[in-house]
Amino acid sequence: MKKVLVLFKNNADLDLIMKSYLCLKKNFGFDIVPLYIRDITYRTPIRETLVNSGSATELLNEIEDESILKVKKVLQTYNINKELLVQSEVSAETIKTLLKTADLIMLEQGLSLNELFLELLKILYRPVIILRNKPLSFDNISIVSNDGVKINKSVYNFINLFTSSTIENVHVLTWNCDYEKHYLLELLKNKGINGELINFNSKDDTIKNFYFALGKSSLVIMGNLSRSFFFEKITNRTGLNILENINTPIFIG
Structure with missing residues (x-):
């Protein structure tokens, strides 16, 4: 059975993730491995005393406890009988270890692209x-391609x-x-699979037209962002800009 590691955090859109x-x-028989990343980060403002700082930390812990409880209830609502893993101070290395027994990872992108x-x-x-x-759907799929190795790998893995x-x-x-x-x-x-090639160029089109076309898709397949076509071809940040400017789920393989 295929497994997907699903990440949850405080203020996550639970219906979006569960749907x-x-x-x-x-559609594909995936089993879920739910992981809640507990936020323990708290920076003490200059004006706060140690007592106030402790109170704020307790409040943050209460908020996290409530959020964890919400996720557990949502799992029950969707008839998912799986233990919710809860971890603090999660690093990229932690995720890499958990992925050793999974086929895929799924996470919600927040309004900001944080370091993790x-x-x-x-x-x-x-x-x-x-x-x-x-929500994820496979009804209308688009591929963003420069015909390079990374996008070829993503499509092949997909x-x-x-x-x-x-x-x-x-x-x-x-x-x-x-x-x-x-x-x-x-x-x-x-x-x-029949692929319909749609060319955009900086002479005749705007990047907004490009984003708009992508936004009409139900799923977008991209190559890895680390040294992608977008960093070289457009604005040195367009790979990230796509993540910031479209509301469509993205697959990177």
């Missing part, structure tokens, strides 16, 4: 699904991970990629 997990369970989130994207050796505002999928058509979006041959299209064809 996305049920999509994986219903960005570090995870750099070191993960399993595919990741990043959620933001829209196809192998979701082998029971009935995906027949995908959109392949490019930016300033005027190649005579796009090898990713051939890979898709070999796997029985």
